[in-house]
Every structure is written in C-alpha cells, then in structure tokens.
Amino acid sequence: MDELNNQPQHYFQDDNDQAYPQGDAAKSQIDSRHRKGFIWRILFMAALMTAIVVLVALMFSIANDSFGYVVVISKIDPERLALNVINERLLTMPNTQSSEDDTALAKAIAADPQGIGFFGSATYEQNRDALKPVAVDGITPDRETAVSQEYPLTRPLYLYTTADILAENQAADVFLNYLITHAPETADGYLPASESDLAQAQQNWLQANPALPIPPGTWPAINPAGIDGRLTISGSSTLAPLIEQTATQLEEAGFAAEIHHEVVGSTAGLEAFCRGDVDIATASRPIQSDEIELCRENGRFPQAYPIAADALTVVANPALTFLDNLSREELAQLFAEAETWQEINPAWPAAPIHRYLPGADSGTLDFFARQILQPELAALPTDDLVRLLAANISVGRGRALEREQRFYQDKLVFDNPAAWNEACSQPKGARPSGCTAPPRTQAEIYDLVVQEVVQPDVVETFPLYDTLLKRESIQRQMAAEYPNGALQFRSWLTTSFITDPQSSTPEAAGVRTAILGSLWVIVITILFSFPVGVGAAVYLEEYAADNKLNRILQTNINNLAGVPSIIYGMLGLVIFVRALEIITSGALFGLVDSTASANGRTILSAGFTLGLLILPLIIINA
Structure with a gap:
C-alpha cells in the first residue's frame, strides 16, 4: 500500500490551482465584503429614497400645475349672452308690455284686471293702495324678511363713479358723501345697506379723497351748503326715488349745484357712464365684465358704492283674488311660458295673463331673470345657441362652419x-x-359659441398650492389687476383633454388628434414592415442562393440597421412627402379638392418612413 501523503490537502481551488484564503485571511476578506455590501446597500437605499422623493416632487408638480384658480377674461360675458336670450324671451311673450318707468308700470297694472308685474319696493310703496303684493315661496316682501335675507328677491343697489371724477367734481364728491352719510335713513320703500356694503362704500370714498385730514376710524359728514357746479346722474328707475329725495334734501341744506338726473335703466346708465357722458351711474345690479372693459377702454376705472337695498316686489291687480303666493317655478312659468292663468294652475281661470315688465336696459329685469330663471349658456336650447352664433359672427365664417x-x-x-x-x-x-355628416348636437354648438363668440382668455393662472393657502391674496390681486375677469377653479387634466381635437385656443385644445394620429402611424408601420420584413427574412434564409448579389444585400441590410434615424427622416421627406405626394396626400384617390392643395405630410408618409426604419431590424431578427 502506498504511503499516505501527510501534506495539507486543498479541497477548494480556483482555475489557477490557488487555494482560497484560510483563517484570518478568509475572515478579513469576508469582513471586507460585508463592508462593501453595506456601503452598496446604503447607496442603493439612498438612490431608492432619492427616486421616491423625485417621483413625489414630480407628482406634486404635476398636480400643482394641473389644478388651481385661473383668471378668465371673455370677449363677451357668457352670462350676459344667456341673460339677453332670457330677457328677450320674457319681453316677447304674448300680452307683455315693458317700460323703463316703474310708475307707469304700476299704473298700468292697477288699471288691468289681469295685470301682473314686478319692480322695486319703493315704487310699490308709492302705489300700494292700488296694487296687491304677491308672496314668493310663501314669504311676503316686507322690511323684516328683506333685512334678514329671508325674502328671495332682496338685492343691493349701487352707484358707480371714479376717484378721478370725485377729485375733479366737488358736487359729485359732496353728493356721494351725503348719500353715504344718510344711507341708514334711506327714502321710503328702501332698506339700509348691509354693514359690509356700507363699509365698502365708505372705504371707496375715503380712498378717493386721500388729501382730507380724517382721523382713522371716523367718517366725515361734509356740509353741502354753498357747493355749486353741475352733476349728471343716469341709470336705474329703481333708484330714481332715492336720488330725487336726496336731491331735495341737499337743496334744502343749501346745496347749490345743478343736478341733472335721467332715468334710462341700469344698462343704459352704465353704458353712458363708461362712455364718459355722466358723472354717476345708478344700477340695480352689479356692473358686468364687458361694461368694466368698456369703462377701461375710455380711461374710467369704476368704483362701486352700495348705498341701499331693495326687495323686488311682484305685484298684481287686486282683482286677481286667487293670486296670493307663487313659487319660483310658478314665477318662471308665469313670465316665460304660460299664456293663461290656467296653464299654471288648473284651478285658476283661463283668462290671458297680461305682463308689465321693466325694459331691456333695466337691471331689475336682469336681476329677476337671474334669480328666477337662472340662465346658463350651456343650458340654452339649440335654436337659441344658433341665433347667438348667427348674431355674433360673420356670414362667411358661419358658412364655413356650416359646410x-x-x-x-x-x-x-x-x-x-x-x-x-x-x-x-x-x-x-x-x-x-x-353634406354627409350628421347635424351638430347642442353640446357641439355650445362649444362653438364659446370659441367663436365668448372667446375666453386665461390671463393668469395660480398653482394649487396658492389656490388652497393664499385665496384672499389671489382675490385681492384679481380685483386690482383684472376687475373685469372671472376667477374660476380649473382642472386642466380632464377627459375632454383626451377627447377634444387640437385647437388654436389653449383652453379648448386637446390631444385626441395626436393620440389617434400616433395610433394610425403605428398601425400603418406594422402593416407595412411586418409582412415585408418577415417575408424578406424567410426568403433570404431559406430560398435565396448563396451568391454575390445576395451577400451584398445581406451586408447592406446589416448596415442599414445601424443608420441614424434622422437619415430615414430625410429619406421619408424626399420620397414619401415630396416625390409620392400625390399618393400619400390622397389626391390620386380623389380625397382632396385638387392636386394643387395636396400635401404629403400625412400619417401615411409617417407610417412608411417608420416602416423603412425598422425593416432592417425585423429582417435581421426574424
């Protein structure tokens, strides 16, 4: 038996027949690897945490920019458009008469056994013996229900002027000061302005008179005696009794200025004021964005002075004994739909309804329509939307849209x-x-009205962070910089962003065209390159002879797989877009008006170009 070899045996050896470390060397190597592994683990965790933080920051940035307040300025106020349609409907109902003179309306209702209408509470108080007030939703208009805002048709009343006018026209300045000072003691039939409204009026007047030495927290009551000059006022019939009573009181106090007061309705009065024709406009509704824009175009920056309140009163002839209360729905039906009393309530007589309404320029008519009929442009029927479109765009543009x-x-x-x-x-x-497409739907026509007539323009955007935490600051900035703008909460990530086509108007733009175009390009690329590439690969591999020509082809295919994509782009531009334009544009198949208008920049050209790009790769890998 051979002698045993007593030399140490190495059971674990590498390719070079070298033993792995043993003892302390092995322990040192293991510790070193543990340290390196720990460092790599720390680096991996740090990279992972960094990626998570970056992802969260990215998601926050997307959400922060996708939602928030925007300031929108429209060429035409959409609410005004809808309101005009509703007002026209009210004024064109059968047996309807209108006037800017509330007193004339009151007398007409008192003389007509079937008469009904509405106007300010001051006019009703002056004619209460001949008229019958009608409760709304079971609430009778009186001082208590109006002050508590329980009565649904309570509204503030406004005067509009500018700081420049008050600085230049002492008569206007003192008149407004007197009216604000005595606002709690308003004329018969009016209600005092709310504390917040009165504070706003006082603040605006003080800002227009910065040179007066007025201690903070005090209100100066200027003595009107001896003040002369000329003052022009135009506007609401609802405010006419208050203006006339104030003028009488001022005259008794020694006010010597000439006051020219014209009753034309809130809309006409504000228009005259914005044109620069009068010093003060009276209105039974707030000034609207298009009116503010008109004022600014003429260098006037209107300030609102809410100096009183009013309970718009629905009144009827006392002969209508069955008529004591009307709901809002019944009011809407009475003034905008029904022709006889019986159409509203079968228990009422079949006699025709005779309506007496303020005129088209009246803020009272606007207020009633807003509160009772609640006009919304998006809710208007197709016929009204088409009429709005026809009234506000050219015939040529309308013909293009219709075609x-x-x-x-x-x-x-x-x-x-x-x-x-x-x-x-x-x-x-x-x-x-x-010629072959179905007619537009109501929603599609509404979108056209918004794009072609309203033309909203987003002039300022605020991120979600500011929207949630700095709302008051945003509102102050908007009031100072965009008084004719509308502050809206806007979500830019909506389904319409996916489903709407591209548009030159950012607010109406979508990515539907891009998505569908990309999908069509992919489909064309696959239909072109896959069968051609697989067929070429099968032929070259299974059937092609091993000759010089086929070897050259295979070499070129391999080379083409490494050509930069920009080269293929230029090739596609030359061949498919230019040389084969008559085919890729569809002109050859009669899909365009003429070859002169043909354009080869289509999804067909894009699909063929991408097909050429991936064709060598398919052949090589098939």
Whole structure:
C-alpha cells in the first residue's frame, strides 16, 4: 500500500490551482465584503429614497400645475349672452308690455284686471293702495324678511363713479358723501345697506379723497351748503326715488349745484357712464365684465358704492283674488311660458295673463331673470345657441362652419340652398364634409359659441398650492389687476383633454388628434414592415442562393440597421412627402379638392418612413 501523503490537502481551488484564503485571511476578506455590501446597500437605499422623493416632487408638480384658480377674461360675458336670450324671451311673450318707468308700470297694472308685474319696493310703496303684493315661496316682501335675507328677491343697489371724477367734481364728491352719510335713513320703500356694503362704500370714498385730514376710524359728514357746479346722474328707475329725495334734501341744506338726473335703466346708465357722458351711474345690479372693459377702454376705472337695498316686489291687480303666493317655478312659468292663468294652475281661470315688465336696459329685469330663471349658456336650447352664433359672427365664417357640419338636418342657417346643393354635387373628395355628416348636437354648438363668440382668455393662472393657502391674496390681486375677469377653479387634466381635437385656443385644445394620429402611424408601420420584413427574412434564409448579389444585400441590410434615424427622416421627406405626394396626400384617390392643395405630410408618409426604419431590424431578427 502506498504511503499516505501527510501534506495539507486543498479541497477548494480556483482555475489557477490557488487555494482560497484560510483563517484570518478568509475572515478579513469576508469582513471586507460585508463592508462593501453595506456601503452598496446604503447607496442603493439612498438612490431608492432619492427616486421616491423625485417621483413625489414630480407628482406634486404635476398636480400643482394641473389644478388651481385661473383668471378668465371673455370677449363677451357668457352670462350676459344667456341673460339677453332670457330677457328677450320674457319681453316677447304674448300680452307683455315693458317700460323703463316703474310708475307707469304700476299704473298700468292697477288699471288691468289681469295685470301682473314686478319692480322695486319703493315704487310699490308709492302705489300700494292700488296694487296687491304677491308672496314668493310663501314669504311676503316686507322690511323684516328683506333685512334678514329671508325674502328671495332682496338685492343691493349701487352707484358707480371714479376717484378721478370725485377729485375733479366737488358736487359729485359732496353728493356721494351725503348719500353715504344718510344711507341708514334711506327714502321710503328702501332698506339700509348691509354693514359690509356700507363699509365698502365708505372705504371707496375715503380712498378717493386721500388729501382730507380724517382721523382713522371716523367718517366725515361734509356740509353741502354753498357747493355749486353741475352733476349728471343716469341709470336705474329703481333708484330714481332715492336720488330725487336726496336731491331735495341737499337743496334744502343749501346745496347749490345743478343736478341733472335721467332715468334710462341700469344698462343704459352704465353704458353712458363708461362712455364718459355722466358723472354717476345708478344700477340695480352689479356692473358686468364687458361694461368694466368698456369703462377701461375710455380711461374710467369704476368704483362701486352700495348705498341701499331693495326687495323686488311682484305685484298684481287686486282683482286677481286667487293670486296670493307663487313659487319660483310658478314665477318662471308665469313670465316665460304660460299664456293663461290656467296653464299654471288648473284651478285658476283661463283668462290671458297680461305682463308689465321693466325694459331691456333695466337691471331689475336682469336681476329677476337671474334669480328666477337662472340662465346658463350651456343650458340654452339649440335654436337659441344658433341665433347667438348667427348674431355674433360673420356670414362667411358661419358658412364655413356650416359646410364643416350643418346645424340642422332640414334647414340651412348661413348658406343658401343653391350654393349648398352645388357644393354637395361635387365629387366625393371635393364636397364639404357637412353634406354627409350628421347635424351638430347642442353640446357641439355650445362649444362653438364659446370659441367663436365668448372667446375666453386665461390671463393668469395660480398653482394649487396658492389656490388652497393664499385665496384672499389671489382675490385681492384679481380685483386690482383684472376687475373685469372671472376667477374660476380649473382642472386642466380632464377627459375632454383626451377627447377634444387640437385647437388654436389653449383652453379648448386637446390631444385626441395626436393620440389617434400616433395610433394610425403605428398601425400603418406594422402593416407595412411586418409582412415585408418577415417575408424578406424567410426568403433570404431559406430560398435565396448563396451568391454575390445576395451577400451584398445581406451586408447592406446589416448596415442599414445601424443608420441614424434622422437619415430615414430625410429619406421619408424626399420620397414619401415630396416625390409620392400625390399618393400619400390622397389626391390620386380623389380625397382632396385638387392636386394643387395636396400635401404629403400625412400619417401615411409617417407610417412608411417608420416602416423603412425598422425593416432592417425585423429582417435581421426574424
């Protein structure tokens, strides 16, 4: 038996027949690897935490920029558009008469056994013996229900002027000071302004008179005696009794200025004020954004002075004994739908309703329509929206829109039948899409009105962080910089962003066209490159002879797989967009009006270009 070898045996050896470390060397190596592993683990965790923080920051940034307040300035106020439609409906109802003179309306109702109407409480108080007040939702208009805001038709009343006018016209300055000073002692039929409204009026007047030495927290009551000059006032019939009574009181106090007061309605009064024709406008409603814009265009920056309140009163002839209370729904039906009393309530007589309303320029009519009929542009029927569109765009633009997609199935709005029939008799590729497309829906026409007429413009955006935590600061900034703007909470991430097509108006733009275009390009690329690439690969691998030509082809295919994509882009531009333009544009198949208008920059060109790009890769890997 051979002698045993007593030399140490190495059971674990590497390729070079070198033993792994043993003893202290092994322990040292293990400790070193543990330290390195720990360091790498720390680095990995740090990288992971950094990635999480970056992801959270990215998500916060997306959410912060996708939601928040925006300031929107519209070319035409959408509420004004809807309100005009509702007002026209009210004023054109059968047996309806209108006037800017509330006293004339009161007398007409008192003389008509079927008469009903509405106006300010001051006019009612002056004619209460001949009229019958009608409760609204079971609440009778009186001082108690109006002051508590329980009565639903209570509203503030405004005077509008500017700081420059008050600085230049002492008569206007003193008149307004007197009216604010005696606001709690308003004329018969009026209600005192709320504390917040009165404080706003006082603050605006003090800001317009910075040179007066007035101690903080005090209100100066200026003596009107001896003040002369000329003062022009125009506007609301609701405020007429208050203005006339104030003028009488001032005259008795020695006020020598000439006061010229004209009752034309809130809208006409504000328009005259913004044009620079009068010093003060009176209004039974707040000034609107388009009116503010008109004022600013003429260098006037209006300040609001809410100096009183009013309970708009629905009144009827006392002969209407059955009429004591009306709900808001019944009021809407009475003034905008029904022609007889019986249509509202079967128990009432079948006699016709005779309506007596303020005129189209009246703020009272606007207020009533807002409170009772609640006009919304998006809720208007198709016919009203089409009329708004026709009244505010050119015939040429309307004809273009109608040829894209008509508004009605059975009639034309902008185009004439002869021209329409001629256009629709053209070959398939040359005829307008409106010839075969279904008519626009109400929602589509509303979108057109917004884009073509309202034309909203987002002039300022605020991130979500500021929207949630700095709301008061945003409101102050908006009031100072954009008094004619509307503050809206806007979500930019909506389903409409995905479903709407591209548009030159950012607010209406969507990515539907980009998404569908990308999908079509992918489909065309696959349909072109996959069968051609797989077929070429099978041929070259299984059937092609091993000759010089085929070897050159295979070498070139391998080389083409490494060509930069920009080269393929230029190749596609030259071949598909330019050389094959008649095909890729669809002109060859009659899909465009003429070859002169053909354009090869289509999804077909893009799909073929991408197909060429990936074709070598498919052949090599198939």
